[in-house]
Amino acid sequence: VSLQALPDDLETPCVVVDRATMDANIERLQSALDARGIRNRPHAKTHKSVRIGRLQVDAGAAGLTVGTLGEAEVFAAGGITDLFIAYPLWFSGSKGERLRALTEVADLRVGVDSVEGATTLAAAVKGVARPPRALVEVDSGGHRTGVEDPALVVEIARAVSNAGLEVEGVFTHGGHAYALGAAEAAAADETTALAQAAEALRRAGFEPRTISSGTTPTRLLAGTPVNEVRAGTYVFGDRQQVSLGAAAEDEVALVVAATVVSVHLGRFVIDAGAKSLTKDRPEHLAGYGLMPAYPDVVIDRLSDYHGTCVVPNGGPAPRLGEVVAIVPNHVCPVVDLFDELTVVSAGGGTERWPVDARGRSR
């Protein structure tokens, strides 16, 4: 991790981003997907930053993926207007009104996974000049949203079309890639489910232009006919991605900086608790983050503002007042807890970038 040498004068807790590492992450995925002839549509929920979204688009991304209307509104207002809301949102009432308004400033694609969702979407945008195009979500094994049966994809596509909207294609998110050793099989599941769904659409007379898969662990493993990938977490990496082999240690571009505020026998406390690190902890990892400078330390317990750390067998530990870098377990919800990112350039200079879509969970 390149951020062990933190800048001086940080007011902790804060989030520090290494610009060179982040730029390299953006460039590496873009060129890998370019080489495979696959469009890159990164998920912006990880960084929630218009400036970082702009870096991704300038590097060659086709547009961005978002998870909420609020994120879409923020990125559209920031000038990034090619947006896919990869979520089966329920567009009734004021959400329908917000979607209508968004169609005036953005070129939208929207996920659907039910006939009712498709008709609700179509009703919300009836008569708009630039209606969103729909992508039908397929469940490839993550068992979250999406239909399991390719025949249902056709039924939903017909509902979309009968309601006057265009069917853009199909998408999936192989969330079951998030287990040790699971990425290759999950990527194969994503590709197979999408291939079956695309074929079913074709047989029913629809031409799926976009066939979209994506998680960070599977981002380089998509096969034909996938033509779009939507990784998000890759931009910063985190402890979970390193543990899964989906990012190298030196590809982690973000740490939480915290100060040691209390030291007692066998333990110490940092000023980063659940409201900085979140309680996200994959089963295969001990503690709520990794301190690269003190890799044996376990961040054992979190209260809102305290992180209680255990030092096994009297090993090395930071001193009172020391500022330590922590690689969070799961970076996406961590970023959402901070107003700004402290971005450190290769020359050591720092800038503060706003987390523009912070808190836009709806």
Ligand SMILES: Cc1ncc(COP(=O)(O)O)c(C=O)c1O
């Ligand atoms: C629908 C969808 N697409 C893409 C992604 C990006 O995946 P990752 O967080 O593994 O980069 C997510 C993440 O939750 C998602 O929900």
